[in-house]
Amino acid sequence: MxxxxxxxxxxxxxxxxxxxxxxxxxxxxxxxxxxxxxxxxxxxxxxxxxxxxxxxxxxxxxxxxxxxxxxxxxxxxxEQLDLAAEGHQVAREVADTCGETVHVAVLEDMDVIYIAKVDSSHAVRMVSATGRRLPAHCTAVGKMLLAGLPEAVLEERLDANTAGRELVRMTPRSITDPDALRAALAEIRILGVAGEQQESNPDVSCVAAPVRDRSGRVVAALSVSVPVHRWTEERENELTALAVKGANELSERLGHRAAR
Structure with a gap:
């Protein structure tokens, strides 16, 4: 150099x-x-x-x-930014640090679409894949993204997708009641991070943090997924910090500047 x-x-x-x-x-x-x-x-x-x-x-x-x-x-x-490419680079860095599976996803209506995934160094069965769509309310990334919506937009989407019915269930632990989801999202807005405990996969738990663009809008979420046999409170805290760090790094790449 x-x-x-x-x-x-x-x-x-x-x-x-x-x-x-x-x-x-x-x-x-x-x-x-x-x-x-x-x-x-x-x-x-x-x-x-x-x-x-x-x-x-x-x-x-x-x-x-x-x-x-x-x-x-x-x-x-x-103009030259590619969210998927930038997301994959950051996901790789986070995965290299923790050895777990890392995702980056965006929201479309009430579903998440995974735009980047870096697999764990361990063998783990996952329901996610790059390009796959899953119900947002069953995933940590999805709940993080739903929590980032303006309340009026969230209500409009909930009304259109539930019409008095329960939300889709992926596992016995999935949130299916719209009011329970609203309560969970309110807590996520306070905490600034989201989690899910075997809600999309009975063998996996996740933590997620928001990715913001230069206007401060939540445009994606980054998550770390862990098999339940390696999931402890201490590990959850470690991975939450890593997810936040990775999401902040990706946000900075997108031009977001955190308030000082």
């Missing part, structure tokens, strides 16, 4: 400062936060402004914000 260019590194350091706070900074603030000489800061800001990476903040003399060139670069990056 070649040598890093100090001036370029400093320029990126300056730009990344604008990801925090209200998105505006003055030259003295940049100098203080990066501990740079004032002359160096002036040269960097002048260069970045000349190239439209920074612009003067309207109505705030002496302050700057990100310019249109950063938006153009971000938009081009977003």
């Amino acid at each position: 070649g040598r890093l260019v100090p001036a370029v590194t400093r320029a990126f350091d300056v730009l990344e400062l604008f990801l925090e706070g209200d998105g505006t900074l003055s030259a003295p603030e940049i100098t203080r936060r990066l501990q740079l000489p004032r002359t160096t800061t002036h040269e960097l800001v002048t260069t970045l402004t000349a190239r439209n990476y920074l612009v003067p903040a309207p109505g705030q003399p002496g302050r700057y914000r990100l310019g249109v060139r950063t938006y153009q670069l971000g938009s081009r990056y977003a």
